[in-house]
Amino acid sequence: MTKLEPILVRQAEAAKLLAVSERTLEAWRAQGKGPPWLRIGEGRGKGVRYAYAQLRQWAEKQIS
Numbered sequence: 001m002t003k004l005e006p007i008l009v010r011q012a013e014a015a016k017l018l019a020v021s022e023r024t025l026e027a028w029r030a031q032g033k034g035p036p037w038l039r040i041g042e043g044r045g046k047g048v049r050y051a052y053a054q055l056r057q058w059a060e061k062q063i064s
Contacts, residue, residue, distance in 0.1 A: 006052050008040075014050040018059060034058070 006013075014035070015022045028034025029048070035058035041047040 008038075008049040009052055009055070011048045011050070014055055017055055 009017070011022050011025055014037075015025050018025075018035070025034060025037075025048075029037060035050055036054045037048055037050050039047045040049050
């Protein structure tokens with residue numbers, strides 16, 4: 001059986017996957033940098049989500 005990858009991950013999980021701090025992700029968002037993200041619902045930081053597939057693609061481009 002194959003483990004399913006999540007479609008969306010919270011900021012904390014995205015930070016772990018990219019090996020950066022949550023503050024780094026916040027700074028990147030403010031600067032218009034970093035991986036694509038979206039906001040779900042309301043509340044600062046609490047509604048931010050990252051598409052898992054886009055995180056992987058973005059990270060791979062940083063290595064190339």
